[in-house]
Amino acid sequence: MITTPAAPARIAAFDASDDADAIAERMLGDGAVIVRNVLGQRTLDAFNAEIDEWFARQDAAPRTYMNDTVTHFFGPQTRHLAGLAGKSKVFRGEVLCHEVLMAQCERVLRPHCAAYQLNFADVMDRGPGAARQLIHRDDGIWPYLPRQAFPLEFATMIALGPFTPEMGATLIVPGSHRWDADRQPEPHEIVAAGLEPGDAVFYLGSTLHAGGENRTRQRRRGMHLSYCLGWLRTEDNNYLTAPIDLVRTLPREQQAILGYALHDGIEVNGGFLGAVDWRNPLDLISEGKI
Ligand SMILES: O=C(O)CCC(=O)C(=O)O
């Protein structure tokens, strides 16, 4: 019997100005979408200048992480700038509550929580020779929850510079958010999300993906950020990454997305999370009490 080779996987592409419902519907259906022109050149320039300064101060030696598995997962060629909310004014002002990202959080996460929150925000600058990551699901950070019928996390990788397949553009497995936990992708089911600077790939926490191998001499710089349901513990400890002295100076919307707001489940016959003295911390901050 002659079998025709399976068609290679594809990711649907949108523009940031496209209808947010259409983007969300497709992301929920396929597990991932590409969204072009999320960040403009002015933001990219300002942001990259801030990041360059941080990297210039960083120790050049390959770093280690909290354990050997994570050190191996990221590999010695990856420079990380973690905790962007505490480090970058451009990030806080122009990315953290970006309307295109919030529109997806509203549609993908908000139906399953009273408020969503930043899960983490990092720059991942992967140098020449960076190896392909292990294919994984980002929502594997909550392994004690049974597999959910709804998304826990909305993730994105935004290109901060050239982001080609040869440079290790993120590899995505469309449709894998619906797969059994142990199914591994065939090569034709994996697609590299090639991006121009400012473009992004949006994907669900349950979608299989990996950073690709960097076979060039150029660094591949991307911003990896994700948001999660407000009742989950976040991957980055936002209360220490963006400490209260900084948070007091921020607009209420930014304070809330950093997890400082009360998570108020009363509307769905639930209770509260994250109270201080039985009040919403954001009210206490605005009253000068914390
Ligand atoms: O670098 C990439 O393209 C993906 C990174 C990633 O998936 C991760 O670190 O969890």
Ligand SMILES: [Fe+2]
């Ligand atoms: Fe990942």
